[in-house]
Amino acid sequence: MSGLRVQGVSKSFGTLDVLRDLELAVEPGEFAAVIGPSGSGKSTLFNLVSGLDRPTSGQVLVEGEPAGVASGKVAYMPQKDLLFPWRTVLDNTALGLEAQGVRKKEARARAGALFADFGLDGFQRAYPSELSGGMRQRAALLRTVVLERPVLLLDEPFGALDSLTRTEMQLWLAGMWQRHRWTVVLVTHDIREAVLLADTVHVLSPRPATVVDRVEVPLPHGERDFTAPEFAAVERRVLEALRGTTAVTAP
Amino acid sequence: MRPVLRSLWPPLLVLAVLVGGWQLYVTTAGVDPTTLPSPARVLAQGWANRADLWAQTLPTLQETLLGFALSFAAAWLVAVVLDFSSAARRGLYPLLVASQTIPVVAVAPLLIIWFGFGLLPKMLVVTLTTFFPLAANLAAGFAATDRAAMRLLRSLGAGRWRTFRLVRVPGAMPYFFTGLRVSITYAVVGAVFAEYAGAESGLGIYMQAQKTAFRTDLVFAAVAVTAALSVALFGATYLVQRLVLPWERKERRS
Numbered sequence: 001m002s003g004l005r006v007q008g009v010s011k012s013f014g015t016l017d018v019l020r021d022l023e024l025a026v027e028p029g030e031f032a033a034v035i036g037p038s039g040s041g042k043s044t045l046f047n048l049v050s051g052l053d054r055p056t057s058g059q060v061l062v063e064g065e066p067a068g069v070a071s072g073k074v075a076y077m078p079q080k081d082l083l084f085p086w087r088t089v090l091d092n093t094a095l096g097l098e099a100q101g102v103r104k105k106e107a108r109a110r111a112g113a114l115f116a117d118f119g120l121d122g123f124q125r126a127y128p129s130e131l132s133g134g135m136r137q138r139a140a141l142l143r144t145v146v147l148e149r150p151v152l153l154l155d156e157p158f159g160a161l162d163s164l165t166r167t168e169m170q171l172w173l174a175g176m177w178q179r180h181r182w183t184v185v186l187v188t189h190d191i192r193e194a195v196l197l198a199d200t201v202h203v204l205s206p207r208p209a210t211v212v213d214r215v216e217v218p219l220p221h222g223e224r225d226f227t228a229p230e231f232a233a234v235e236r237r238v239l240e241a242l243r244g245t246t247a248v249t250a251p
Numbered sequence: 252m253r254p255v256l257r258s259l260w261p262p263l264l265v266l267a268v269l270v271g272g273w274q275l276y277v278t279t280a281g282v283d284p285t286t287l288p289s290p291a292r293v294l295a296q297g298w299a300n301r302a303d304l305w306a307q308t309l310p311t312l313q314e315t316l317l318g319f320a321l322s323f324a325a326a327w328l329v330a331v332v333l334d335f336s337s338a339a340r341r342g343l344y345p346l347l348v349a350s351q352t353i354p355v356v357a358v359a360p361l362l363i364i365w366f367g368f369g370l371l372p373k374m375l376v377v378t379l380t381t382f383f384p385l386a387a388n389l390a391a392g393f394a395a396t397d398r399a400a401m402r403l404l405r406s407l408g409a410g411r412w413r414t415f416r417l418v419r420v421p422g423a424m425p426y427f428f429t430g431l432r433v434s435i436t437y438a439v440v441g442a443v444f445a446e447y448a449g450a451e452s453g454l455g456i457y458m459q460a461q462k463t464a465f466r467t468d469l470v471f472a473a474v475a476v477t478a479a480l481s482v483a484l485f486g487a488t489y490l491v492q493r494l495v496l497p498w499e500r501k502e503r504r505s
């Protein structure tokens with residue numbers, strides 16, 4: 001069994017139930033988006049998939065193995081770019097490999113090989129403070145991708161960017177994904193982002209979160225257009241699924 | 252170098268006004284030079300006795316640097332231990348804070364009794380006066396590491412030491428330099444003070460001897476040398492910081 005399987009996962013912190021009986025399956029090469037109201041436990045789900053935390057019950061399997069930081073199967077890109085100001089861009093992108101124990105020289109060579117593809121050529125020796133917001137996110141994604149782990153986990157990667165840059169980055173990521181076909185789980189609260197990028201949008205309910213709807217995006221990658229009526233129709237379906245979840249629990 | 256000059260001239264101007272006023276007061280009021288010598292006299296006599304002053308400066312500088320090196324090593328050791336062990340943090344840190352209430356005035360003569368008139372008690376006084384700001388700032392710098400950065404490193408499978416080396420140490424550097432600057436200004440004064448408590452040579456014992464001989468001008472000259480040493484060491488921390496943390500300047504510029 002490959003890809004990612006989240007099977008009957010519940011997670012509680014003391015008396016607080018954050019996830020309840022959550023099911024999620026992502027096939028290899030699939031782009032999955034997870035969307036939910038704020039406070040719905042997206043980051044808890046995130047910690048379980050990245051192996052930073054363990055479920056209270058149920059299991060998270062990556063390529064058939066329980067998720068754990070030691071298994072090295074999930075590469076995670078945090079919400080903040082977390083580029084370190086004291087490292088050059090090249091050294092920042094090599095950091096993930098170094099953290100895994102790869103020698104500095106080899107880590108640099110492997111990260112450096114991806115610079116052109118990520119539109120960062122010429123900025124190897126710059127410091128993060130010299131980059132634009134979009135470039136910083138590209139560098140953060142490069143740091144994640146260069147690990148070559150089977151599953152990429154992206155946590156609201158463009159949440160901190162201004163609207164124009166965000167759109168630009170979403171289109172860029174769509175293009176990158178089409179060329180590389182990574183297995184991606186994108187956690188977001190941006191409906192348009194989810195519909196633009198994903199094959200399937202998994203809609204979470206408020207706490208305790210469970211997947212209440214799965215919206216397949218029937219539009220071909222590469223031809224998705226925010227302004228097209230078909231695009232808006234999918235967005236509406238996701239929005240309705242989200243509305244439904246809040247209506248159920250509204251007092 | 253231009254921004255450096257720009258930040259240097261205002262204090263130099265204030266200093267010039269103060270020294271000028273002092274000179275004016277002493278010459279117009281005709282103050283006895285054993286009470287308060289004029290700056291010109293301090294300068295002239297200091298220059299005339301430069302060989303002697305220099306001979307006394309060297310041991311003080313040696314005590315300062317060796318004591319500071321010891322302090323530096325101890326501060327890193329303690330800060331790392333505090334960072335790695337919450338038991339040490341709970342047990343040791345309050346004692347470290349409390350230790351700062353012990354007056355060095357009382358301890359310095361005791362150190363002379365225990366370790367004699369040589370180098371060691373002076374080094375220890377310098378260490379005692381400079382250790383805390385260094386260790387406390389370094390420990391605060393380690394502790395200030397972004398939690399999201401720690402999670403990222405952990406998700407990559409980095410162990411404690413590797414996380415410490417890759418993130419906590421470089422992240423703590425700006426804090427470390429803050430502590431370094433605070434403590435280095437105490438270092439020379441610490442050494443001079445230790446010499447006051449008993450020494451064979453050094454600026455401290457020189458000041459004491461000149462005071463007894465009513466050579467107030469030479470006391471001032473020795474004070475000026477002490478101040479110049481402190482300022483030079485303080486300035487050196489900026490140079491080192493620029494070499495060690497080249498990214499800070501680029502960050503400030505952007």
